[in-house]
Amino acid sequence: MAKACSRAAFIALAAFASISTAVLRADDWPQWGGPQRDIVWREANVVEKLPEGKLPRVWSAPIGAGYAGPAVADGRVFVTDRIAEKNLERVLCFDAADGKPLWQHSYDASYGISYPLGPRATPTVDGELVYTLGAVGHLLCLRAATGDVVWEKYLVDAVGTKLPTWGLAAAPLIDGDQVIVLAGGENGALVVSFDKRTGQELWRALDDPEVGYCPPVIMEFGGRRQLIIWHASHVSSLNPATGTLLWEVPFPLQAALCVATPRQVGNRLFVTAFYEGPMMLDLGADGVTPTVLWTTGKGNNDLKNDSIHSIMPTPIFTEDYVYGISSYGQLRCLKADNGEMVWETLDATGKGRWWNAFLIPHGEMSGRRVYIANEQGELITAELSPEGYREISRAELIEPLQPIQRRMTVWSHPAFAMQSVFARNDKELIRVDLKK
Template identity: 30%
Template sequence: MNTKTLPVLSIATLAYLIQPLTAGEWSRWHGPNGDNIVEAAKNFNPDLNNWKISWQEQVGLGYATVTTADGRAYTMGHDGESSETIVCFDAATGKKIWDYTYQGDLIPKMHVGGPNASVVIDGNNAYAISKDGQVINLNAKNGKKNWSAKLIELLEIELPNWGFGSSAVVYKGDILISAGKTIALDKRTGEPSWISNVDRAAGYGTPVVFTKSGKDYIAATDADGISILNASNGKEIGRHDQKVQYNLNATTATMLNDEGAIFFHNNTNSAVLDFDGKSLTEKWSDRKLKNPFTSSVKYGNSLYGLNGKQGSSAILYSLNTSTGEHNWEVRDYGFASLIGVGETLLILTEDGNLITAPANAKEYKEISRKKLIDKTCWTNPTYAGGKIYIRNDQGILICLTPA
């Protein structure tokens, strides 16, 4: 491993850029602050033996996370034939409030298929992206369509190998979507505001907006690496090339500080990059640290994430962001996903075990573990409004509440 010292600061520079959120809501990909952590969790009980299944529903094939707003829960799924559905539930009861069904391709390449993106809620608007690249804006209250657009036509690209994976990111008056090129669509009309000046094969990660020295930038991944774009016009400013296996660059970059330090990882390599306003510089990298599409969680000077591909050999780790040195490793976690709830890691393994553990860089110690669901779980859990949501690729959605 090649290491150099990197100053450690904190993320939290984006709150003013994104729609206002009620404490405890998870209305977009990676949660309230875009860092995969919900901080408003003082009453969270990490002992899963004190949680019960409140309700369970079938939402269709796919991997879309659950998002929440105003007492409602949203997700997406596919019927396995020719239709996708966006669905809205009463978060308290699981009663369906509305659904919106449309023609959409399954694209089951090396997985069951179905949508990847989260439904993003911005006030009275819901923004969804289908597996085949339809961008759909619905009224979040009643499910009526406001507008739709097709990424393949707007970006003049072919369908990516694994369909589209990026969730929408609300930024000022636009929504941002990455698929090789990054596009800003007027969130009221769906008309393009700008398209980035790049022409690379699509990645599957969601773009990240960040601020450095008073200027806004976008970290956007594609099949061959990561670019830093001007947030006002999409012009590429910095670039780091990283060829990945199968062109499967599907993780969301993790901002490490307010000065442009970025953790970028995929199924081939992991690296910390420093953006100085003009270019990207690699601070350290580790080709042994690999993950196809599970994003990491940052607490202080430490990152928590998964190393490895599908199967029981995958490793849960904590590492020092300054040096890349590992604090600890735990084997046999399978291809898990994780979020942060207060100071607790909430981990969902691919075989349906939900696990809690302190976000502690000194040692790893499980608090509790509970088997809740079968089949393949590649979707991040959600914690919002005092509830835990998990789903599998077959579309079984479970809502847990304190017992």
């Protein structure tokens, strides 16, 4: 009887430990937009009110220049940079706990693109492998533990990629056994799927003279998984298994400036561009019958508008409202049913062309509690609601080092993982602990 009780107690204790571990396990940020690629931070027990002044760092590690945000997975941090004087792009890996360098892999990459600072696309980590896409077309699959090359492709040669003005920027997407890349290639190779383990091409889809910069995402509409590709001329939906076109809606863009990740609520899909502004689609009950619900108001443009004309930041889309940063830094709230502006403020940002701030909802995408990483290197906690913007706290996260429009900026999206924020500029990668 005593043995039975002891065994039962052991099982109960083990079960409790297992549950506790699951509850307390720190989340990763293994790709662009986090675990679900939706730019939402879901970890619990993180601070709501930041300390004043400069945020204390767990560690700092020297790196080179680049726009690509970090990825965090399995106790490692991955980031890419460029050493301009040597014409090198690099993939760097650090220990997430203490910032110790673990490995680096470099390769020749001569730039002929505008804003030649460095790579743009966040690394994508999938178990034992990490995938990176360089600004001028180098697609790599490396072993996450060692940096050894598993396979690599130069997309200009492999699929005829025509480099866009500002370089390739869309982070690779893993779906099952494939890695999907916005390649901008010829002969129906705007989007290309490769076997993630071997690099063998599986399928290719779409033609467009301009590729754009928006990362591919998979969403479900009408009970069907769909690969959403927003490119320079259309918003397109593909069968992610085959690349077969399901539907598309024309949305021609000046300068191919599609950057912000599309947002979904129910059967509605929202996109926003710098010059043309937003478009709201309803895909119908079957998920493949798109209707344009509304676009930006007549006469609106990047200089004068009452909508959300985003250069880079991805908006927050709730059931009834859309919150986002417009072309000159205005943080705005729109009604989701018709695009009417509810309010605007410059309190979280600043006024200037291409002003940028990343909005990261905490918890689910309610739009209430958000972290805002603005281009001045500040981290803000705030609440967004139809009533307005309410700032909770603000602190200095990282130094802005890039001159843009006569102001200093940092345009790299942070990673939120391990109850911390990981951020980079053109000289360092840092970790700041945000645990309660």
